Amino acid sequence: MSSYAIGVDLGGTNLRIAAVDQSGALRERVTLGTQVKLGRDRVIGDMCDGIRRVISKYQDAHLLGIGVGIPGIIDMSTGMLRESPNLPGWADYPVHAEIERQLGTRVILENDANSAALGENWLGAAREFDDMAMLTLGTGVGGGLVLGGRIWHGMNGMAGEFGHTVVDPEGVPCGCGSRGCVEQYASATAIVRMASEAIAGGSAPSLRRAANDDPEFSAKAVYELAIQGDAAAVEIFRRVGRALGIALTSLVNGLNLPIYVIGGGASSAWDAFAPAMFEELRQRSMVYAATAPRHAGDQSASDSGKTAITRALLGSDAGLFGAARLPMIAAGV
């Protein structure tokens, strides 16, 4: 390995650090817990220690740079975190400057959903395309837009917040201040909330049993009931798919991209929500209707000129690879 980059994915639970070479091969990976409760100084200290440890092993190779994906909206002009629900107390903290100070080198900070989009564009589901958008269905719904192989940041680095596309103007209140954002219907959090609502409504006996049996009742449990055909669970994923279809309609009509990638933990429930998503898209989006591949989800090269809506390929590594890609792009390699 002659040259490599460090990618970091700083999540609310896991802190992952990797050394990745220019071909996209993962040379080393370190996974630490993110000690959010011990405060940001501890988390940043752990991260910088981990980065230094990895770098020390590759002293013969050329370090192209360090990219860090972080949950929250980053003001690119100041390097401040604007909002970061998963990192309480980090808002308005000069996280970028602090990391650079501790490491004594330039670091590229990026929103985690943007990093994931770049990772899928570099090595994943959208690797054959220059332009793509990604929705990451996790605790919230993150988004990233890649145009010409680069993250589209917009004016202040706040672009790509597709999770806050309005799908129901009078719908469920969202933490962002709006109502009816797609995040309120298609995130893992929303799936659990809709399950709780169904249980409270008294019409979801299987969901009730599953929730009672499992203290960590999750979107995955709802999905497992849905694939077994439980009506209440099926209906929840129909709502997930419908919300995604409405959000994608606005995106597809506005941007006419060749590919939209859906990732994040809750995208594992693809089989349960995709039929309603594609149905909604076909009915609503004239651009999709004019460009839909014969088989939904198909993005093979023979379908050029078609719109692919497809699952992510890199799983939870997308953000790690995307973060490592950032310094490579900056270095022009």
Add this chain to the structure above:
Amino acid sequence: MSSYAIGVDLGGTNLRIAAVDQSGALRERVTLGTQVKLGRDRVIGDMCDGIRRVISKYQDAHLLGIGVGIPGIIDMSTGMLRESPNLPGWADYPVHAEIERQLGTRVILENDANSAALGENWLGAAREFDDMAMLTLGTGVGGGLVLGGRIWHGMNGMAGEFGHTVVDPEGVPCGCGSRGCVEQYASATAIVRMASEAIAGGSAPSLRRAANDDPEFSAKAVYELAIQGDAAAVEIFRRVGRALGIALTSLVNGLNLPIYVIGGGASSAWDAFAPAMFEELRQRSMVYAATAPRHAGDQSASDSGKTAITRALLGSDAGLFGAARLPMIAAGV
């Protein structure tokens, strides 16, 4: 004038042809009626005759090229019109090839709303910006996206259809096949429809009188009542503003552009709909809330890093100037 371009704005009512120099100065303008009822061959023939007449007057100057803005979705790969409600019978006709055949020279065909966006970017409200989006409130709601000074076409030339951003998933059916598109609340057509609904509901005596007195009752008449304080008319423009605010929320959160321009005939009612639009945006869009200028609509240079939502400046000439700009961009001047 050493060199110039021809811009054509082919509307459902007027066919306008202009000679524009590189500085954006309009050297000549010809306005003809669009004889839609006499068929597309007649309209294309009239247009080509008009273009030849203008060119013949400038034989000493260098013609950079010809740009034609046309209502409808153009498949850029084939030059076919996909949909064009204002030009019945033109769909799936090789309009691009036919114009080039008649003129014996290369012509750049563009969607009219994209041309208008480019015009406002070149010489109008967004002239200080590289990136901008435009909504054109006319018979429908057109949209155009300009990134890096060029129209963002997307994969097939269908991008920028912001008029079909979903603002109410169970709302008014739209000609595009969806429901609740912003076009159904913010176009001139929608304003007249909402007025008719209010009249039919029996709660709009002034609107009823205005409609009875005026066989060509229009959005302008509704606006005139609104600025006089008529409650039913005020409520209609509140709905216009609210729909625009919801659509802009999804756009601003997704793209984080420095400026969004609102043009088209119905944008003359700015005073009536803008307050509700800005109120909705401030409440709903976290990106707008973080970047709103102190004074709504302000886009002065001192407000760099702020999001401007502002009125178009070029009126009905935006599309004509934008069409003339197309061959200049292609020629790299």
